[in-house]
Amino acid sequence: MAVENKGGILLLHVLCIIGVxxxxxxxxxxxxxxxxxxxxxxxxxxxxxxxxxxxxxYARAIASGSRMAGAFSASGASMLKNSAIMAVGITLGKVVIAFLAAYALVYFRFRGSTLFFWMVIITLMLPVEIRILPTYKIMADLKLLDTYAGLILPLIASATATFFYRQSFLSIPDELTEAAMIDGAGPLRFMVFILAPVTRTTTAALVVVQFIYGWNQYLWPLLMASTPDLHTILVGLKAMIAAEEQLPEWNIIMATTILAALPPVAVIVLMQEQFIEGMTEKEK
Amino acid sequence: MVSKQIVFKQKLLPYLLILPEAVIILVFFFWPASQAVLQSFFREDPWGLSKQFVGIANYLTLFSDEGYLKVILTTLYLSSVVTVFSLLGGLVFAWLVFSLPKKHGSMYQTLVIWPYAVAPATAGVVWLFLFNPRVGIAALVLEYFNVDWNYVLNGSQALLLVSLAASWKRISYNFLFFLAGFMSIPRSLVESAVVDGAGRLMVFRKVILPLLNPVITFLLTMNLLYSVFDTFGTIHQLTQGGPNHATETLVYKVFSDGFLGLDLGGSSAQSVVIMTAVIIITVIQFKFTQRKVV
Known part of the structure; x- marks a missing residue:
C-alpha cells in the first residue's frame, strides 16, 4: 500500500531518517x-x-591491541584470525553436515530415519548456554580445551540448516532424479554434480546466516579459550575493558569494537538478498 | 513425513550420510544434556573429589532461594522490555518502509537491518561506552538534564541499560519478519477495504494487523528466547550481572554459579529448569504456528 502523494512521501522520508x-x-x-x-x-x-x-x-589495535590489558590481551590481528577460523569452521561444519543429513532424509528410505529426524528437532531445545558445564567437561576429557576444534565442534549441529535443506530438496522435481538415474549417475554423483549446484541459493543463504551466528559466538569461546592466543575478538574486547581500573584506552577499544562488528555487518550489507532469504525462509 | 516418490536404493549409504550430524548431536548435545540432568541430583565439591546423591535437594534449594526468584523476575523484565521496544520499533519501521515506493524503501531497509549482524557482546561494549559515567556522551546528556546516572552502582539503571542495548540490535530481526508479513498480504484485500472507504489507520487495524497474528505469535516466542539466551554477551560485557545481582538472568546465573561459584549440582539443576521451560515454549509454539517441519 504505497503512499502516492508527494507530501506523504516526504513525511515518510523524514520519519525514516529520524528512525535510522x-x-x-x-x-x-x-x-x-x-x-x-x-x-x-x-x-x-x-x-x-x-x-x-x-x-x-587502527594500526595499533591490529598490531598490538590495548597496552593496558597487558598480558591478558592479544593483538587485534590474532583475535581477528581466531574469530575468522571459528566463524568459517562453524559455517562450513553446519552447512556440510546438514546437507548430508538432509540428503539422506529426503532421497533414501532407511530404518531409523524418523528417529534421527526427531533427534535433530530436539537439538533446537538444547542451546549451548544450558549445556556449558557438561560440554566443558567432555571437551576436557577429549583434550580439546584451548583448540580450534574445541571452539567449533559443539556448535555445528544445526536443526535449522537441516530443515532448510530438506525443504529445498523436497521442492526439486523428481524428474531430475529420474533423468540422472537413467543416465547412470549414482547417488554420490547425483549429490555432488546435480543437487549441490541446483540448491546453491539455499547454500548461499545458509552460509550468510551461519557465518553471522559463528562470528558472534561469545559464551562458548569465553569458556574454551583460557589463553589470549585463542581469544576471539569478542572475548578479547572483554579483556581490554577489564583493565578499566587503570585508564582504559578507549580509542583502541573502540577501534577494536569497529573491527569486531565490521565483518558480519559487511556480510549482511553485501549479501542482503541471501540474508533475508536465509532468515525468513528457514523459519517456515 | 513428506517424502519423495523416487529414492535411491543403497542401504548403507544413508547411514554414512547422517553419521557426522548424528555423532555431533550425540556427543555434544545429548550426552551433555543427560549429564546435566544426572548432575542435578548430586552434590559435588568444587574439586571433584567427592560426589553425593542428594535427590531433588538441589531443586528445593533453588526454588526456596529468593535470589532465584529475583533472577526469574529480572529475566522476565528484560524480555518484556526487549519485546515491547523491538517489536514496536520493528513494526513501525516495517510499516514506514512498506508504505514508501519500493525503490525508496529498500534504501532504508539496509540501514535498519545491519544491527542484526552486531554481536550481543559487541552491543554491550557499544552501550557501555555511550553510557559510561566517566566518558559516555549519553551519560553526559543525562547529567545535563540532572539525571543522577550511574549504572555501575544503580541496579535498576543497569538493568534498563542492558535491556536497551539488547532491544537496539533486535529491532532489525522483528523488522524483517514484519516487512515479509506486510508483503505477503494480498493487495486486493487492502484495496477493497480502501474502496469501501476505510482510512489508512483503519485498514491497518482492521485488515492488516489481524493477518499478522501468526507473525506476532512467532516473534513473541523468538524474542523471549533471544532475551533468555542471546543476552549473555551483552550482560557479561556491560555489567557482569551486577551491581548486586541486579542484571543476573537465568543463563547468566548458570554461568556464574557453575564456572565462578563452582556449584556444579546447583548450576545443573538450573540448566534443567531452563531446558524444561524451553521445551514447553517450543511445544506451545509448534501448536500455535503449526510450523511445517514434520
Missing amino acids: ALILFPMYFVFVASTHNVQAIMQKPMPLIPGTQFIVN
Whole structure:
C-alpha cells in the first residue's frame, strides 16, 4: 500500500531518517572515538566529529591491541584470525553436515530415519548456554580445551540448516532424479554434480546466516579459550575493558569494537538478498 | 513425513550420510544434556573429589532461594522490555518502509537491518561506552538534564541499560519478519477495504494487523528466547550481572554459579529448569504456528 502523494512521501522520508539516525547513533560515536586520542575522548563532551587518529589507532589495535590489558590481551590481528577460523569452521561444519543429513532424509528410505529426524528437532531445545558445564567437561576429557576444534565442534549441529535443506530438496522435481538415474549417475554423483549446484541459493543463504551466528559466538569461546592466543575478538574486547581500573584506552577499544562488528555487518550489507532469504525462509 | 516418490536404493549409504550430524548431536548435545540432568541430583565439591546423591535437594534449594526468584523476575523484565521496544520499533519501521515506493524503501531497509549482524557482546561494549559515567556522551546528556546516572552502582539503571542495548540490535530481526508479513498480504484485500472507504489507520487495524497474528505469535516466542539466551554477551560485557545481582538472568546465573561459584549440582539443576521451560515454549509454539517441519 504505497503512499502516492508527494507530501506523504516526504513525511515518510523524514520519519525514516529520524528512525535510522536513532539506530545509527551508538555506532557513530564508537567510530568517532576510534579516530581520536584518549585525551580527546576524556573531554566533556567528547568530540562529535571524526578526528585524525584513524590510521594510528587502527594500526595499533591490529598490531598490538590495548597496552593496558597487558598480558591478558592479544593483538587485534590474532583475535581477528581466531574469530575468522571459528566463524568459517562453524559455517562450513553446519552447512556440510546438514546437507548430508538432509540428503539422506529426503532421497533414501532407511530404518531409523524418523528417529534421527526427531533427534535433530530436539537439538533446537538444547542451546549451548544450558549445556556449558557438561560440554566443558567432555571437551576436557577429549583434550580439546584451548583448540580450534574445541571452539567449533559443539556448535555445528544445526536443526535449522537441516530443515532448510530438506525443504529445498523436497521442492526439486523428481524428474531430475529420474533423468540422472537413467543416465547412470549414482547417488554420490547425483549429490555432488546435480543437487549441490541446483540448491546453491539455499547454500548461499545458509552460509550468510551461519557465518553471522559463528562470528558472534561469545559464551562458548569465553569458556574454551583460557589463553589470549585463542581469544576471539569478542572475548578479547572483554579483556581490554577489564583493565578499566587503570585508564582504559578507549580509542583502541573502540577501534577494536569497529573491527569486531565490521565483518558480519559487511556480510549482511553485501549479501542482503541471501540474508533475508536465509532468515525468513528457514523459519517456515 | 513428506517424502519423495523416487529414492535411491543403497542401504548403507544413508547411514554414512547422517553419521557426522548424528555423532555431533550425540556427543555434544545429548550426552551433555543427560549429564546435566544426572548432575542435578548430586552434590559435588568444587574439586571433584567427592560426589553425593542428594535427590531433588538441589531443586528445593533453588526454588526456596529468593535470589532465584529475583533472577526469574529480572529475566522476565528484560524480555518484556526487549519485546515491547523491538517489536514496536520493528513494526513501525516495517510499516514506514512498506508504505514508501519500493525503490525508496529498500534504501532504508539496509540501514535498519545491519544491527542484526552486531554481536550481543559487541552491543554491550557499544552501550557501555555511550553510557559510561566517566566518558559516555549519553551519560553526559543525562547529567545535563540532572539525571543522577550511574549504572555501575544503580541496579535498576543497569538493568534498563542492558535491556536497551539488547532491544537496539533486535529491532532489525522483528523488522524483517514484519516487512515479509506486510508483503505477503494480498493487495486486493487492502484495496477493497480502501474502496469501501476505510482510512489508512483503519485498514491497518482492521485488515492488516489481524493477518499478522501468526507473525506476532512467532516473534513473541523468538524474542523471549533471544532475551533468555542471546543476552549473555551483552550482560557479561556491560555489567557482569551486577551491581548486586541486579542484571543476573537465568543463563547468566548458570554461568556464574557453575564456572565462578563452582556449584556444579546447583548450576545443573538450573540448566534443567531452563531446558524444561524451553521445551514447553517450543511445544506451545509448534501448536500455535503449526510450523511445517514434520
